[in-house]
Amino acid sequence: MNLQEILKNNVVLKLSEDMNFPVKEVLYLRIAELIEDYLSEKTGGDINFVVECPTEESHGDYSTNIAMILAGLLKRKPLEIAEEISQKISLPDLIEKIEVVAPGFINFKIKQDYFVKELKEILTRKDIYGAFCNIDHEHPNKVMIEFGQPNTHKAFTVGHIKGTISGLSVSKLIENLGYQVVKTNYYGDIGMHTAKCTWGVIQKGLPKDFDDWDKHKKMEFIADAYVYATENFDENEEAIRKINLKIYKESKGKILDLYNKIKDWSREHQKAIFADLGVFYDVEYPESQVFAEAKKIIDKNLNSKLSAGQEGIFSESQGAIIYDGEKEGLNTWVMQTSEGNPTYSAKDLSLGFQKFEDYPDLYFNLTLTSIEQKDYFKAVIKILETLDDKFKNRYFHVPFGWLLMDGKKTSSRSGKNIKGTDILEESLNVARTKIAELKDYDEEKKEEISKAVASAGLKFLILSHEFNKNVNYDPKKFIDFEGYSGPYILYAYVRAKSILRKAEVENLTLDIKDFSLNEYELNLLKWLARYPQTTFRAGTEIAPQLLCVYLFELAQRFNSFYTNCPIIKASGDEKQFRLSLTAGTAQVLKNGLNLLGIETIEEM
């Protein structure tokens, strides 16, 4: 089973008593029922047909390709089969019209009443509209999601920002599928980088008033010290390695004290960034904590130390201990250095064990990292599965693409990355300039709006790209606040809320008999109903970009409706309906943005 299948399993929409059952599912189930006769004849097996919303609206609200698939299997004419099926479907409450079209599509036009019911559903269920629940009772539904993973003695980079934003959204999307998510941060507070940095700080010398510095400024100093050490590593390797051993062995003294102080300063800085991005972890694993166990795992599975007849998966080579992945088609990875320290590879193994020990009822784990670690995690997961069966189909790596500068990745080894705070600061400045040009709120309000807009802009930019593809960061025109962007969607939300405030409506009942809707109303109404299926796909396929596209289209349709249909100035049932539509749109925009980790504001 792959991750997508596991995520899909047993996830169903939360149903209320008289809920509008999703039309896509109704059609799918009905067709599946109908084709059983055909299947038993020849194929016997399952077939994969789809019920989808065609892009071209003249092709109906929903459409299926079942007839063409059956035609291939049964060697019959697709149109003929389509005709047969369409006549048997018979869902009079739901379907207004069925059309059979060459080469064999069956297109459904859904009754307007269905969409109105769906709007009522939105207004009733509010914040939990579109949320799913997991009905699998055989498995626990707890899921761990690891993301962020900064190093304490090295800069928090744009890469970490991207990982954090992606991780937050994935967590929310999976939570929305009904899983209980445990957000995890595995941060690197041990290893060569800590020694390099500590050495660098000693060389540079801490300024006298350092304690009074701002936390981000402190971190800048620390990160620079790391860069300095990297640049001067070759000439000072011996001294740095000595420091490394002292840190590993926790030998008390000035070095360890300084190392710990740096760690505290760095953590303070990192926590502030996480909080800024809206991330609060449920559990954190410092690398130093899994270090001891890593050594044990290596020892237990080291070939040469095992008694005759037992075969370990690690072996010694040139003084180091390695995993030879060749027979599995994988690379060779060093598990322990010749100095006797476990490498990150070994630490990732003990981290895996630690997670399942702390959370015995964990269904599965997702580790999010940038894509260059893909091959590496193949090996980690393979080793975990070899060491213990419990990891089979329960430990997954989800890679995401980089944030590139002018089409290039900034050097990671040297530490000369763009700092995470730089990009946050920059997006905030762009937002400040923009709002200063456009609006005349008081300073406090301006700042509040700028923060929300900057965050929406950055998060949307990152999440609107395919998950494992790179995102280009062009400092000159880096964040769009117009067109396909977070602020555009935010703006649509603000407009909707503004109308609802002015109309002073409390409870919308939507108790209207006569509905003759214009194209703007209908376009918006129909699009709203697609929200649940969109979040389902975005979650199960780990594809926040699908939700981005959906929300943008929703905002566009709302803006179109907004300019063409007076809402407050309308009267009677029309006003009532338009207000409901506005409220429904605002609700879905808010729910959707929340799944992207974007907070809404009321004015901008």
Next chain:
RNA sequence: GUCCCCGUAGUUCAGUGGAUAGAACAAGACACUCCUAACGUCUAGACGCAAGUUCGAUUCUUGCCGGGGACACCA
């Protein structure tokens, strides 16, 4: 060398075994006495190349070309 990812309009990106490949930005035109113009309407423009599988391929497979990455003591 082995393996992995990517290649869609001038640019930045979506999308899909199906019916006319969607947007945004930039360009050009329009609208604007009206609930927030960070808005709306219209025009022009693209699936790297080649074979294969298929009723049907931009999507799947293979090869090639181009860009990026991983592969022994750093995470």
